[in-house]
Amino acid sequence: MTNLDYNINIDKKSGVAVVIFSGSIDINNKDKILQIVKNRLVPENKQFVLFDLNNLQYIDSSGLGIFLTARSILDKHNGDLGLVVTDKNIKKILNLAGFNKIFKIFDTSREGCRKLK
Amino acid sequence: MNLRKNIQKDSIKIIIPSDFIYLKIIEDVFWEFLKINKLLQKIKADEILLAIVEGVVNAIKHGNNNDLKQDVSFFLFLEKKYLNIIIKDKGKGFNLKDLKDPTKGKNLTNKNGRGIFIMKNFMDKVNYNFSSDGTELHMRKEIL
Numbered sequence: 521m522t523n524l525d526y527n528i529n530i531d532k533k534s535g536v537a538v539v540i541f542s543g544s545i546d547i548n549n550k551d552k553i554l555q556i557v558k559n560r561l562v563p564e565n566k567q568f569v570l571f572d573l574n575n576l577q578y579i580d581s582s583g584l585g586i587f588l589t590a591r592s593i594l595d596k597h598n599g600d601l602g603l604v605v606t607d608k609n610i611k612k613i614l615n616l617a618g619f620n621k622i623f624k625i626f627d628t629s630r631e632g633c634r635k636l637k
Numbered sequence: 638m639n640l641r642k643n644i645q646k647d648s649i650k651i652i653i654p655s656d657f658i659y660l661k662i663i664e665d666v667f668w669e670f671l672k673i674n675k676l677l678q679k680i681k682a683d684e685i686l687l688a689i690v691e692g693v694v695n696a697i698k699h700g701n702n703n704d705l706k707q708d709v710s711f712f713l714f715l716e717k718k719y720l721n722i723i724i725k726d727k728g729k730g731f732n733l734k735d736l737k738d739p740t741k742g743k744n745l746t747n748k749n750g751r752g753i754f755i756m757k758n759f760m761d762k763v764n765y766n767f768s769s770d771g772t773e774l775h776m777r778k779e780i781l
Contacts, residue, residue: 546660546690547694548657548658578683578687580690580691581691581749581752584751585751586748588746588747588748609683609684613687616754617739617751617754617755618745621740621745622745
């Protein structure tokens with residue numbers, strides 16, 4: 521489960537960067553997430569970021585850990601990381617890990633762009 | 638590799654070096670095993686696979702310290718109405734009492750420590766056996 525694809529869209533109104541992931545986030549590709557944050561988003565002053573997980577098929581605990589690292593990086597730049605997810609399987613894993621207590625989680629990117637900042 | 642040819646009807650054992658790239662083989666074997674035994678509709682396969690991956694990652698990372706010379710054994714078998722999984726590594730083991738609930742307080746922001754918690758939530762039974770030969774993780778899930 522090492523295929524991970526992504527697209528980055530910038531919401532014109534809010535300036536929030538929406539990273540739409542598809543495939544899997546696991547121990548073999550988790551560092552790709554950090555590269556996106558460190559090498560693409562932060563240098564372009566995109567410190568408010570949404571990870572859209574609605575097309576994601578799979579995530580393991582390594583992937584969950586990397587979300588925390590990504591959020592720490594954005595936090596150091598006075599930003600924040602929100603998650604967009606409605607898929608019940610992915611949501612179950614996030615809730616199991618307690619991420620519903622520490623991340624802003626939205627049903628849609630549009631809602632996230634309005635409320636993240 | 639023709640997985641179907643190499644999987645016995647109700648059990649399979651494979652041994653991988655301690656490298657995460659070999660997780661894909663375990664995942665492929667798992668899906669093929671479910672297909673052969675017509676279990677795809679009878680269990681929550683995605684959740685069991687996640688528990689397996691967490692167990693193997695722990696075995697490679699914490700048990701064998703990513704040492705390629707140390708193997709991880711993966712054993713999948715059916716017994717009555719249960720799907721059983723055994724994952725072995727060469728590690729000394731750990732104290733289960735040291736595990737913290739990742740959903741509580743300061744632990745929420747720990748970047749590690751969710752693997753066993755996920756396993757326990759997705760499987761019916763999760764046990765660790767520690768011996769001089771290494772560590773064995775036993776997991777079991779009822780087939781509906």
